[in-house]
Amino acid sequence: xxxxxxxxxxxxxxxxxxxxxxxxxxxxxxxxxxxxxxxxxxxxxxxxxxxxxxxxxxxxxxxxxxxxxxxxxxxxxxxxxxxxxxxxxxxxxxxxxxxxxxxxxxxxxxxxxxxxxxxxxxxxxxxxxxxxxxxxxxxxxxxxxxxxxxxxxxxxxxxxxxxxxxxxxxxxxxxxxxxxxxxxxxxxxxxxxxxxxxxxxxxxxxxxxxxxxxxxxxxxxxxxxxxxxxxxxxxxxxxxxxxxxxxxxxxxxxxxxxxxxxxxxxxxxxxxxxxxxx
Numbered sequence: 001x002x003x004x005x006x007x008x009x010x011x012x013x014x015x016x017x018x019x020x021x022x023x024x025x026x027x028x029x030x031x032x033x034x035x036x037x038x039x040x041x042x043x044x045x046x047x048x049x050x051x052x053x054x055x056x057x058x059x060x061x062x063x064x065x066x067x068x069x070x071x072x073x074x075x076x077x078x079x080x081x082x083x084x085x086x087x088x089x090x091x092x093x094x095x096x097x098x099x100x101x102x103x104x105x106x107x108x109x110x111x112x113x114x115x116x117x118x119x120x121x122x123x124x125x126x127x128x129x130x131x132x133x134x135x136x137x138x139x140x141x142x143x144x145x146x147x148x149x150x151x152x153x154x155x156x157x158x159x160x161x162x163x164x165x166x167x168x169x170x171x172x173x174x175x176x177x178x179x180x181x182x183x184x185x186x187x188x189x190x191x192x193x194x195x196x197x198x199x200x201x202x203x204x205x206x207x208x209x210x211x212x213x214x215x216x217x218x219x220x221x222x223x224x225x226x227x228x229x230x231x232x233x234x235x236x237x238x239x240x241x242x243x244x245x246x247x248x249x250x251x252x253x254x255x256x257x258x259x260x261x262x263x264x265x266x267x268x269x270x271x272x273x274x275x276x277x278x
Contacts, residue, residue: 052086149228
């Protein structure tokens with residue numbers, strides 16, 4: 001039984017500090033299919049769907065194994081190709097979408113900033129195309145895991161009301177879980193680096209994770225803190241179809257949005273320009 005049922009909030013925020021939204025999908029493909037069809041899919045996307053910008057990235061994986069009875073180790077190397085596509089969207093040209101795929105997984109990312117008119121709805125719209133097109137092209141029958149990530153940035157540029165005159169971040173004013181009156185002391189001070197996880201639903205394997213980390217370098221002459229959210233559905237004995245994954249993304253979005261409203265303080269949300277939803 002679910003322990004936390006997503007409920008749609010009746011507010012949206014014109015200047016929420018979200019700078020990145022990303023959907024990740026993992027699957028188990030059939031042997032040999034990806035190697036045989038990856039080039040044709042690269043050509044299809046780069047020439048028709050997203051002809052603006054494309055590139056390849058390479059990931060080197062090293063695996064060290066101890067040889068039984070010997071002092072030496074064996075080094076196994078493998079190189080994976082990651083196919084990457086990017087296109088600029090939105091009226092001001094500052095927002096972008098990125099699609100990346102490799103064997104048994106792909107991700108779709110929306111990069112934007114406070115005040116952008118582009119949000120989860122656009123990301124979900126593009127995802128609906130890719131999750132169906134990608135699974136059909138590579139003949140994938142079921143998907144194992146889906147994740148929705150949100151990166152929030154507390155900084156002078158994105159959340160000026162939460163930055164003190166001396167350039168520091170008053171995290172107790174921004175996040176309810178760091179309020180000083182609950183834990184004692186005059187205030188929460190850096191360094192900030194903590195994380196937590198919440199099991200939302202044991203039956204489906206749906207969970208929520210959060211990480212708060214201060215940036216090492218100043219942004220615009222002031223301190224900055226990342227607040228990362230990740231909602232996921234992952235359970236080894238439950239496989240999903242492309243249609244079910246698209247529906248699950250909408251549910252994960254509500255989980256993230258509900259936690260956003262619970263974790264960010266009323267002061268912080270007031271500075272995000274809340275707009276009532278009819």
